[in-house]
Amino acid sequence: MHQAPRSRRQTVVVLLAMTLLALNLRPFVTGLGVVIDDVERDLPLGPGTVGFLTALPPLAFAAAGLLGPRLVRSLGLRACAVGATLLVGGALVLRSMASDAWLFLLAAALVPCGAAVGNVILPAVAKAYFPDRVATVGSAGTAMIVVGGAAGAALTVPLAEATGSWRVAIGAWAVLGVLAAVAWMFVPAPRGPVALPDATAGTGWGDVARSPVAWILAAFFAVQSAGAYVLMGWLAVLFQDAGISAAAAGGYVATWSAMGVPVGMALPFVLGRWGVTVHVPYVLAVLSVAGWLGLGLAPDTLPWLSCIVLGAGGAAFGWSLVMVAERAVSVEDTALLSGFVQSLGYLLAATGPLLFRLGHDLTGDWTVPTLVMAGVAALLAPLGAAAVRAKPFSRA
Numbered sequence: 374m375h376q377a378p379r380s381r382r383q384t385v386v387v388l389l390a391m392t393l394l395a396l397n398l399r400p401f402v403t404g405l406g407v408v409i410d411d412v413e414r415d416l417p418l419g420p421g422t423v424g425f426l427t428a429l430p431p432l433a434f435a436a437a438g439l440l441g442p443r444l445v446r447s448l449g450l451r452a453c454a455v456g457a458t459l460l461v462g463g464a465l466v467l468r469s470m471a472s473d474a475w476l477f478l479l480a481a482a483l484v485p486c487g488a489a490v491g492n493v494i495l496p497a498v499a500k501a502y503f504p505d506r507v508a509t510v511g512s513a514g515t516a517m518i519v520v521g522g523a524a525g526a527a528l529t530v531p532l533a534e535a536t537g538s539w540r541v542a543i544g545a546w547a548v549l550g551v552l553a554a555v556a557w558m559f560v561p562a563p564r565g566p567v568a569l570p571d572a573t574a575g576t577g578w579g580d581v582a583r584s585p586v587a588w589i590l591a592a593f594f595a596v597q598s599a600g601a602y603v604l605m606g607w608l609a610v611l612f613q614d615a616g617i618s619a620a621a622a623g624g625y626v627a628t629w630s631a632m633g634v635p636v637g638m639a640l641p642f643v644l645g646r647w648g649v650t651v652h653v654p655y656v657l658a659v660l661s662v663a664g665w666l667g668l669g670l671a672p673d674t675l676p677w678l679s680c681i682v683l684g685a686g687g688a689a690f691g692w693s694l695v696m697v698a699e700r701a702v703s704v705e706d707t708a709l710l711s712g713f714v715q716s717l718g719y720l721l722a723a724t725g726p727l728l729f730r731l732g733h734d735l736t737g738d739w740t741v742p743t744l745v746m747a748g749v750a751a752l753l754a755p756l757g758a759a760a761v762r763a764k765p766f767s768r769a
Contacts, residue, residue, distance in 0.1 A: 399519075
């Protein structure tokens with residue numbers, strides 16, 4: 374069984390390294406989103422290429438769900454953490470310096486690969502170093518991911534305005550990667566092997582693919598993730614096209630992202646009161662639909678309210694992870710179900726940012742694609758209700 378670090382100093386080092394790792398996992402998306410118009414103009418990039426940029430993170434996260442655990446087993450937790458953060462930092466520098474569209478795309482593809490490995494590492498860190506406080510430490514790590522995303526949205530435009538360059542602004546986030554890599558070099562080795570379930574091991578993948586609840590939860594996860602990555606990639610542009618300044622647009626994106634902290638803290642209390650019932654997904658659907666309608670029909674009227682409502686609806690992410698645990702019979706079944714749901718869900722979600730941009734290019738504005746996203750968000754209700762009522766997954 375893993376034990377906590379032996380000294381207070383080691384505990385602080387691990388927590389610092391974990392915090393810095395978490396802070397690296399979203400600014401590369403939200404920071405790029407608020408200056409994407411400048412990037413598209415200066416390189417230049419075609420509309421399809423820009424849409425592909427916003428689809429890269431969920432594609433990388435889908436692959437990480439399958440390959441990440443094996444990578445950690447082969448190289449070790451600390452080596453993967455150092456490598457992942459250095460990859461994020463180095464690729465961010467390369468992305469900011471690229472004058473060629475293809476080099477920019479290569480760097481943009483490498484950044485989420487490092488971040489995807491970081492996504493796999495975070496829960497493993499909690500289990501390996503804080504076995505008696507997994508939930509608390511894991512929740513803190515998730516909160517830091519949200520903080521990083523909000524910071525990327527809020528600070529990138531001011532950085533660009535202060536330096537006169539969007540390149541400096543998006544490249545500056547590489548500092549977090551370097552700091553995280555240095556911190557991980559001082560992290561003590563865990564006392565024992567890191568237990569990471571492999572969703573593709575043995576016959577488990579085929580077993581979970583035959584379970585109806587796995588497909589239902591994967592569809593739910595895909596719907597909520599597609600909405601999140603559309604917002605990360607295009608919300609700032611939508612606001613700017615509505616006449617809102619770039620700095621204010623970044624602030625609104627940060628507001629939406631930062632809502633993940635209080636919502637994440639409130640979700641356990643809500644579930645404790647209501648339990649696993651159909652009420653929660655229906656409420657999440659109503660919030661998400663209302664937020665999308667606000668953006669589609671009146672983006673320049675109370676934009677902060679639309680962002681707050683959409684942020685509250687973002688609790689669908691946490692609810693989907695809870696349902697994975699609820700709809701599986703054993704720990705092993707939970708690992709298999711989680712790997713299937715997240716890998717397939719992220720893969721499907723990658724189409725969201727692409728189709729959202731395509732809708733804009735076909736119609737000439739953001740109204741139609743935004744209203745379509747409201748319709749997609751409405752699917753959270755029936756899918757969530759079906760997941761609640763579905764037979765749990767078990768290989769027994």
